[in-house]
Amino acid sequence: MPATDNFRWNQKTLNVVFAASSVLLLASVIVMMKQDQADEWKVYQRTNFKLDATVRKADLSIIESAEFKQQQAALEAQVEEAARALEERRKTDADLFAEQESLQRKVDALEIELKFKNSDRDEARAQYDLAVRDALPADQFQARFDAYRAKQDLSDATRVDLDAAKAALAIKNNDVKAITADYDALVAEREKLNFEAERVRAAVEKIEPSNLVSSWKRAMMELPVIDGFNSHLRIVQDWMPRLSQTLGMAEIARFDRCRSCHQNIDRTSGTGGPAFPAGHPTTANVEDWVKEDKFPQPYSTHPNTALFCTASSPHPVAKFGCTICHDGQGSGTSFGNAEHTPNDPHIAHEWHGEYGFHPNHFWEYPMQPSRFAESTCIKCHHSVTELGVNPEFGASAPKVFKGYQLIQKYGCYGCHEMYGFDAGVAIGPDMRLEPQTEEEATRIAADPTQVAGKMRKVGPSLRHIASKTTASWIEYWTEIPQRFRPSTKMPQFFALADHLGKDDAQHTKQFEAAELAGISAVLLGASQPIDLLAPKDGYVADVERGKKLFSERGCMACHQHTAVPGNTADFGPNISDIHLKILRNSDDASSSDWLYTWIREPERYHKRTRMPNLYLDAYLDVDGTTEIDPAADIAAFLLSQGEPGVYPAVEVNDEELDNLVSLYLEKTRFSKSAARGIISSGSFPQKKADVVGDEQALASEDGVAVADPAAWHQKKLEYVGRKTIARYGCYACHDMPGYELSRPIGVALQDWGRKDTSKLGFEHIEEFLHHHGEPADSKFASTTERVLTANQKAEAGGTEAGLFTEEEEAQEMSASFFYDSIQRHGRAGFAWQKLRAPRSYDYQKTETKGYDERLRMPKFPLKEDEIEAIATFVLGLVADPPAEEYVYTPDERAKNRIEGEFLLAKYNCTGCHIVDLPAITFAADLEQITATEISAADHENGLELLLKMRPPQQALTGETRKVVIDDEKKTLHFATVHGLIASRPDPEEDPEFREHGFDLWATADFGTGEDMKRMLPGSRLIVPDAQMVKYTEPRGGAFAEWLVENLMESKTGGNRSLAWQASPPPLYQEGFKVQTPWLYQFLLEPTKIRYTTVLRMPRFNMSVEEAKILANYFAALDGAPFPYQENAPSNVDYLATTEGELVHAGLLGEDGSYLKESWKLLNGPLCVKCHSLGGRKFKVSDPAKDIQGPNLNVVQNRLRADWLKLWLYKPTWITPYTSMPVNYPKNNTTQFPDMFNGDPDAQINATRDALLNYTRLMEDLGPTSYAPPTAPSGEAAPADSAKSDNAAGAEE
């Protein structure tokens, strides 16, 4: 058919189709724009504007109170009045105003004229300059200069006119101002009054404009397309070019757009706290949020504005952004794309409904769920300690710090190295074992690219174990350590075959028996001999005295023992059972030389032990004849607790032993038949010297077969033992001969937080958890069942519906979270189950792998919350440090503080010493609080010094409680003070009369301004039991407190002060007190200082480096100078000046020598009463009353000048429990009238200076004595009446 001119399609139809398709396209564009406008962040920003306006309006209504309005109206009336008055004056003084007006006009005109003249002048000058450049002929040159001159003259003339006119105007202005002054002042006042309100109103006006044009413009700016041009709805972006992130292969700058939704994240209120505190308001109405002061996400402020986000915090959001800490996808602008991570599956479910949440495994750094929020801190805070103990911010990341402490406690780093450095660059917390041999330490020290580890192996040394215990105990213990000692931290390696089938478990048991026997064979075989100490021949140990010494000499700072109950120390093991395991002397079962040696000189057994030398040297009893050997007594006490334990040796099935030997031989290089041949013949085909590896145990020296079956059996056991030790890495925790250089057996963890999850061996864990996974006493048959139940409960309302307690919910939902993580093959879930039941990953895998290929990780006695803390830490190990400037690098002071904290924990200094005082919070009736009175005996100078050293802290917390006392309504203010318990409430007393007593150690101010009441250190605070709010235990010193209670009963007759004097002192402001170099020496070689104490500072196996850090630590903590201090009073200039001043003040004769007089004073009849001094020994006159103070010859090197002076002014200001009296009360000038004219202040200074020049004076002047013309007026100062019966100082 030929082509026609007819249309193929009906044109009308085509038009209709075209119209329809165009409408479709339009619709698609509209839908697209609609979607764009519905972006979550835009919705949030709109709401936030509403919220912002509401808050500001609320502020406005507070500012514009009725009073304010009244004030405003009054002022307005005044202004109007003044304006009217001014108008009147304008009429009466019309001439003046007219003159001013015309002068002003003249000045204006002249100013313009001058401007023109100046321009003309500039032009002429430029012409002249050009003439210079172009070297014009002389006549033209001159002409141009003349022209310039003429113009300059004109300009100058105008300036003179202008100045004259201005002067005239100024005079008139002053006249006018005198008339308008009232009016002007009122207007300024009005402006000032309205300033704040106007500012807020302007802000509201910006968000919700009242005029039509502005609001129309604002509406327009939100329209599609137009909103691209600087709209108020816009993406807020933080750009951190140096804080890069790795995406696949590329390092790119970090863009965080989080603040597009979280707009108020860094907004603080006037007091510095969050302006929009997070919470769950009851309605969706912003007005209600403001009323309730609770703001939902994403409108709330960061909960910790002191630390994060704000410009004044250490982590301002503009510098750090958000994702460096929280992870997530910073560039994402929707809930999903930001990769929020729910804290548990229930929340995931809620989010799914609310935001369409679903996990996205493609993004490598999903946001940390809140349970792991602290993980990322260690990216920059490599020393971790500052996250747990921080004078400025407190424990800012307690969970990750807890994980860190647990890892230290259980010594995970023995098997799992955590490198803190990569090619010399810090990448994270460094947790590695310290070098194990001298050679290794020297090698590392010599290599600048290497940093030595600093962790000590956590287990005891097994180097000389044969002298310590028996083979059967070793086997019994190793199999299940907790069976012998429930509180042990040694993990369980054996008998973990619950998940195996019955046959396999039986088989495993046999193998394990051979392994246990093997381990003890190797340990005892390799054990090295040791020279043990023994008490003197014929010494009869006293068990009762041993018990007393055990409790008093410091053992209980680290250990617990059921025979001496009451303390909770767990730094060392609970040794109630030690008598069962220790090898006793063969001739006398009541003594053990090993135990004696260990107690007396621990480093003899193990050079690097954390057990210190307690100086338990023998001494003579008070009678002066009987010798007491405390170590022997303590050992006898410990052994007297029972008979030695009897533990059956494990039964080794010979056939299974052979099977095991064969298995290992086959793994080495032997065929099955060759291995069997070796076993049956007892002949290893090589000489011992030619064998490398554990097979040495089987080979004989000469290569001849071992004929004796027992010897061959032993060899086989040793072989299996060596294989087992190598397999389980026992040397990770224990010092073992022959294993000094063995490498850790575990996976290094420094980047485990980013470990590729496909490399984690989940194996059949889901099946395992489906059927097992919970302990036998659990009410759930399996973990799956447990989690399903938890989820159902959460779904049904959780705590709100009463299905959970809060604690339960936290625990169960935590389990649910980790279980869910396992389902998704996440790292967190893997770590959780690995720590809960390490061998469960072998579930139904043992059938298809060799016995020696089974998992090796032991089971640690960890609770689930501890596991979570460890997981938090380990997940934070990402070995991905940000740019250097972001990594936390402490200054010298902070560095010493942080490293010192580490050592406090390492050596358990806090076992004995209080390092942070307890905090007492109580509801104070301010009327009842009495300010400390300054008595006539107190020196003003001393008070000044005290307030400098212990600046007052505001006690009131701002919280209040309303109560009714004696039918009277009262408002009690919560107050927090620091001090020690002075008395406890008597439980037999009527509840309403029960009272707590506290001795204040820090200066506390109650209130401010005129109403302020100040309590000084040393004052007693009585708090009725009903008003106690909270007692925060001190940090450290649990043993000291325990000992004080004990000594009060046994020794001091209830006197708490004396008991404290006998116990380890709190180290409060130790940095202000002692000289750092002295402390350094003292830590390395503690000398005896106090005579009042029942125990001595022990000597730790501390390196000089560590002693240096610890000594610096205390000074760094208090902000005192370190490492060197100037001993000012020994300075010649100082002495000369002081002498001159004293002479000038008439306190010292013209020819008197200051130091000589001082020395005389010091040697006078006062100090020597209690202290050995100047060659004279302290003499006891009344043993019951007299207290010997420390020798004064050490003061010079030991104490800092200011501290010593304050101490002399009033000792109880520093240490409330001291017996040292005020020796020079201000109001006693008759004590030594001939010394410095009897001036006590000068006498104090002189005593201090004599003490600090002690050696020199002893050299120059030697022993001196001095007797005042009249007898000293009294032993103790009247001002110190509370302590007067204690006669003399014990504390220096």
Add this chain to the structure above:
Amino acid sequence: MLNSHPDLTPSVLIGLGWFYLLVFLVNLVWTVRSYKLDGEFRNGIPKATLWATYTSIVMMLSFYHFTYPVEGFLVSMPSAFKDFFDAWFSNPVFYFFLSIVGLFFMIQAREWWTKPTVAWVLLNLSLIFMGLSLSDYDFRQIVGKPDNVPIVAMLFIVAFFTWIYFTRAVDNDRRIEQGRPLFEQENNEKVLVWPDLVYTELICMVVLSAVLIFWGIALKAPLEEPGSSVKTPNPSKAPWYFLGLQEMLVYFDPWLAGVVLPSIILGGLMAVPYIDFNKLGNGYYSFKQRSFAVTTYLFGFLPLWVALIVLGTFLRGPNWNFFGIYEYWDVHKVEAANNVNLSEFFWNGLGLAIPKGSSVGDILLRESPGILLTLGYFAILPPILGLTILRKYFVRMGVLRFLVFSNLILWMAILPIKMLLRWAFALKYIVGIPEYFFNI
């Protein structure tokens, strides 16, 4: 909540409800068409009654999906069928043979399946299959992935255009047999550029834009993890249009599968007009007049290209293992893959030691069987073919054209041949010279 892989969820049921509603609507139209055109059975009942019954069942199915809760829901793909299907289809051999058998069945039975009713029944079967399969979690995962959606569409589009071709071809073949004018002659398709062509093109452009925008809004661009050289995705897949090539990589070295074979495909397609001596079939559809050309092309296009894309998309999972369409993509699934070179077969078969040297001579000696075989395949087979079964073509084409033609055919054949050898003998390479990266 803990079962993160539920087969049925409320949203799946709603989605399927809409799907069946759509099936219902198109069948409603079909029923009307059937009522008008199909006539009656002998007893006077309209044939459309069957369609009406079917359509109403589909409608009820749709409502059932909309209204019934997940708990106790009855309609889903029977697990026996799923197991059967997975057992057979998680096997590339069966899949490949099925695609070839399908191709030849399609050609043989073209008269039957191009009938509208048969085609409609087939379409409905495939839709019902889809609907039932979508009730399976794993099937949904693989089919519903945003970047796999166009491939599902492609399946229907390829089927549709193939159907168009065969319908027209069958029609024209019949016309030629009966001596009637061709369809193209009878229905002159020449139209005016304006408005018939340009206007419709404009409308198509507008509609296409709208469809793409709606599609973009409904299915967001599927982004995966950032690229990394140390961690590649598993499975690591090429874009869908290259999945056929990627499938070849299983059987051939990259230089062959990635360079030589694609070049030959392009070159071969360009050479087709010069090789083709058949003047018939120009400008109209016909099968009988071009049966060899069409069969060869369809063999290259359907089993060797489209089927391999489908295979690569839906059946290749983690570790490049085969997975049934209802099978969970378990990364832990391991398949034994031990393949042996021809040279090893040869020397071991003869009981001789394999030449171990690394000199060129040693290598050539070692690989001599494969090299000879390959040379023989490309050098000796063409003359033999030309003298025997392809004699007709040799005569019409002349030497040069025939050699090009036969070599192209042989190149096309090496893929199925290599596949067969791999499956039958676990043959890795015919010529394996890894020393010089030369493996065939």
